[in-house]
Amino acid sequence: MTGGERIIEANGVPLCVETTGDPADPAVLLIHGASASLLWWDRELCERIAGGGRFVIRYDSRDTGRSVSYPPGRPGYRLTDLADDALGILDALGVDRAHLVGRSNGGATALVAGVDHPERVASLTFVGTTTGDPDLPPMEPEVSAAMGGQPDPADRAATVEHVVALLRAFAGPSGVGDGFDADEVRRLAEWDVERSTDIAAALTNHFRIEFDGPRRGGFAELTAPVLVVHGDRDPVFPLPHGRAVQAAIPGADLLVLADTGHDLPRRRHAEFVAALLRHTDP
Numbered sequence: 001m002t003g004g005e006r007i008i009e010a011n012g013v014p015l016c017v018e019t020t021g022d023p024a025d026p027a028v029l030l031i032h033g034a035s036a037s038l039l040w041w042d043r044e045l046c047e048r049i050a051g052g053g054r055f056v057i058r059y060d061s062r063d064t065g066r067s068v069s070y071p072p073g074r075p076g077y078r079l080t081d082l083a084d085d086a087l088g089i090l091d092a093l094g095v096d097r098a099h100l101v102g103r104s105n106g107g108a109t110a111l112v113a114g115v116d117h118p119e120r121v122a123s124l125t126f127v128g129t130t131t132g133d134p135d136l137p138p139m140e141p142e143v144s145a146a147m148g149g150q151p152d153p154a155d156r157a158a159t160v161e162h163v164v165a166l167l168r169a170f171a172g173p174s175g176v177g178d179g180f181d182a183d184e185v186r187r188l189a190e191w192d193v194e195r196s197t198d199i200a201a202a203l204t205n206h207f208r209i210e211f212d213g214p215r216r217g218g219f220a221e222l223t224a225p226v227l228v229v230h231g232d233r234d235p236v237f238p239l240p241h242g243r244a245v246q247a248a249i250p251g252a253d254l255l256v257l258a259d260t261g262h263d264l265p266r267r268r269h270a271e272f273v274a275a276l277l278r279h280t281d282p
Helices: 044-052 079-092 106-116 142-150 154-174 182-195 201-207 237-247 266-279
Strands: 006-010 015-020 027-031 056-057 098-103 121-127 228-230 253-257
Touching: 015 044, 015 079, 027 106, 044 056, 044 201, 044 266, 056 079, 056 121, 079 106, 098 106, 106 121, 121 266, 142 154, 154 182, 182 201, 228 237, 228 266, 237 253, 253 266
Parallel strands: 027 056, 027 098, 098 121, 121 228, 228 253
Antiparallel strands: 006 015, 015 056
16 A cells, blocks of 8 residues: 655655545645654555555655755745645646645644645645634643754764653653653654755755745635544643634644644544544545
């Protein structure tokens, strides 16, 4: 089912993509958040979605994984460029329209694509994202502390442990028990550090970009069907952020994942995939 990683030219830059499923099926483009390469879309999750009759695309956005990289602290792109990258991937794969799934800060990329290029977007799903309203609850102190220090990128072991600690904090109190698999996260973090063009750029540059879109408005201008998915114990964007996204979009549906943080743990895959397949049913 998996097409394997490959580098394609999209929007004028080299990006690494991997596909799962039949290209004849409706396409689902998975857009992850800040600093996250395609590895952080769980492969088992991709296979579940593809098994429901979808053509799943995951990719390394700029400054993550094997895609184009820029000097740490000096990203040569803006938010609208990331949205154009997503559409460029669809172009390169011969996909006219796709169902976009934006996770965490990847929701901003999906929002720009959905508002500014509605003809390319069949539906949108926002996972653990936010409207950015300053009146919404702040992230938990444990997350702020985990995000605060940057490891020496030359020290691979320290960088891996930084990523593990950050994702443990993202899982929140729901991840303290059986919800957080430290060994699996460490394995993926080691793989991520190994395959990244520049891990220092991956850890910094997405937090330095200009949020210059959407050009035509905001959440209220979305015309495609929208599903909002949010963990009820999200420590990064607490649940009121997800409710605010739903309230900002006429007709949006909301799925609250019980006992879930700022992640998509495997124990929630079946529930998430079932909702996504219903939402993207042609």
